[in-house]
Structure formats: structure tokens, C-alpha cells
Amino acid sequence: MKMQTPRERQTFANLRLPSLHVGHGIDCGSVTIFPVWTDGEGVGNLDWTGKGLHIDEVDGGHVPQLKVTNTTTEAQLILEGDILEGGRQDRMAGETVLVMPGESIIIPVNCVEAGRWNSGRGHRSTGLKSAYSIREARRRSIKEGRGNGQHDVWNRISLIEQGLGEFSETSNFKERARIRQEKTFELKRMADNRVEFEALLSQSSDEIRNSPALLTPLDGQRGVIIGIGGEIVAAEIFATAEAFAERWEGIAIAAGIDGHFAEPVPTTSHLARAFARKLERAKPKVSPKGDFRWEGTGVTVTGVARELDEAVVLQFTATNDNAQVLVG
Secondary structure, three states, X not given: OOOOOOOOOOOHHHOOOOOEEEOXXXXXXXEEEEEEEEOOOOOOOEEOOOOOEEEEEOOOOOOOEEEEEEOOOOEEXXXXXXXXXXXXXXXXXXXXXXXXXXXXXXXXXXXXXXXXXXXXOOEEEEEEEOOXXXXXXXXXXXXXXXXXXXXXXXXXXXXXXXXXXXXXXXXXXXXXXXXXXXXXXXXXXHOOOOOOHHXXXXXXXXXXXXXXXXXXXXXXXXXXXXXXXXXXXXXXXXXXXXXXXXXXXXXXHHHHHHHOOOOOOOOOHHHHHHHHHHXXXXXXXXXXXXXXXXXXXXXXXXXXXEEOXXXXXXXXXXXXXXXXXXXX
16 A cells, blocks of 8 residues: 655745635626635634724824734734725725734835825725726836836726726725625615525626626635636635635625726636646745745735644735736
């Protein structure tokens, strides 16, 4: 009998992303959602909402930074792209960070509300996320040496408002996402939360067919691969099904906004599985704090891990840097 080789204990030094099992895609207008399951270990004693954090301005107000303090007994997560409302202006988190109990840190952020700078009391996590195209605008700007990407972020938000034909007094991306969150709630209420999404799709309303946030996560589902306009745009993977379910609506609304700017072309399962295989070969570089990054051929992966008995990937986002909806 052949003896099994003991599995190498995973540490930050040899961290690998979990194996991804990709399900059948569902088309929602130009957006195709592929459910993903993983073989990664789950982790407890972690608040995935970020709502237990105290978030405030730095030195009375500094656009690219916020101070985050965890006064709870659980580790807290802020994810790249999370929209933090309040303070002098609404911001989005520039990086994924794990904040341990009792810890206070400064995080990089970008303003997503160009027309407001006034006094406000603290920030709070909204559960909403900035569009992938906004995050890509920031990433490209930094990579090309144009500061922290703030002007590119504002420009992208302006283009989104123009494309949607929706405008706010302060050019606030959060309002675009909030409107869709409220509409999703209303559609779910009308369906009495019991109608399967496939049944909703059979109705004639484009508003329903083009609303990926109406999808309900499947049993054990830990993430998604997202296609827009016939090409893969991103993957969002979590350590637990509960964490993914908590964050799903914000992810879906962000994808739906980017989807407005693409043709209603389905993305094939072949592309989704090829993207998953590419991620499984990634070898991220991990900092002592657990945040990690990897850049492959046209793919950027960012996320965070935690070392307990061994290193566990808590969450990661993978972006196809060449996706047309992100660079157009």
C-alpha cells in the first residue's frame, strides 16, 4: 500500500490559495455569476461586517487616511473597496486589512464623494462596495506612479454617473449603490423572499433579469467568479459560507453597476474555470500582518490570511486587469 505523504503545514512563507470548485453560471443581463466552493479551512472568532470598528478622521481630516480602532473582542475585517460613510466625506478602503481586538491602525482610503468636505462624526461600514472599475482605476494610477489614484477614482465615478444618467450633488458613488440596494430590498419584499431567482428571471422585467443581487448564495458557497460582457472580471473568495453571504449583496451591486457598461454577452464556464486554475497556481507574498498580494499574467490578487495552528486564507479578491469594462 502506498503511504500518503503528510501535508506540509501552511505558513505565511508557503501560503497558497485554496482549491476552487466552480459551479454553473447564471446570467443576469451582461453579468454572469459563477458560484464557487473551496477546500480551505474555515475560521471563527472573526466579525466579517466591520461594524464593530470605530473609524474616524486622522488629525481632524486627511483625505487618503482613516484611523480604525477595534474595541471588540473579535478580530474585524475591512475589505478593499468597502464603502465607509460619514466623517468629512465618504471613502472606500484601499486595502484589505485585519484589525485585531484592541488594535488601532491607519488605513489607506480614497474619497468617493468629491463634492463634500465638512464636519461629521465618525465613519461606519455600509456593507456596500465600490465598483471594480473604480478599484482598478486606483490600482493602475498607483502602479503608474500617479499618487494614490484619487483623481482617477473621481474621474471614474464621474463617468459612471454620466453613463447611468444618475447624478448626486456631491458626486457620491455610495448613492448609486444605495439606490440599487433599496431596489433589491423592494424586489425581494415583493417576492416575499420565497421565490427562487430562476423564477424571477422568467418574468419580463429587465430590472429583475439584470439584478445579480437577487441571487441567493447556495449551501456552502464561499465565493463567486464574476463575468461581465463575456469576459472574466473578478473573483471574491471567503473562508466561510457565512462570511460570503454577509458580503454578497455589496459585491453583486458593484458588479451590476459595472455591468451597465457592457454588452449582454454571457461569460462561458470554460473562462471561469481557467481563471480558477490560474489562481490556484498563485504564490502570494505575505506581510507579517497577513495581508498578501500576487500579480500574474494580467491578474492581481489581494487578500488577507491569519496564522492560527497554520495559516488560513480569510479572504481574497482577484481581478482580471485586462477586462474591457475595467480599462475602457
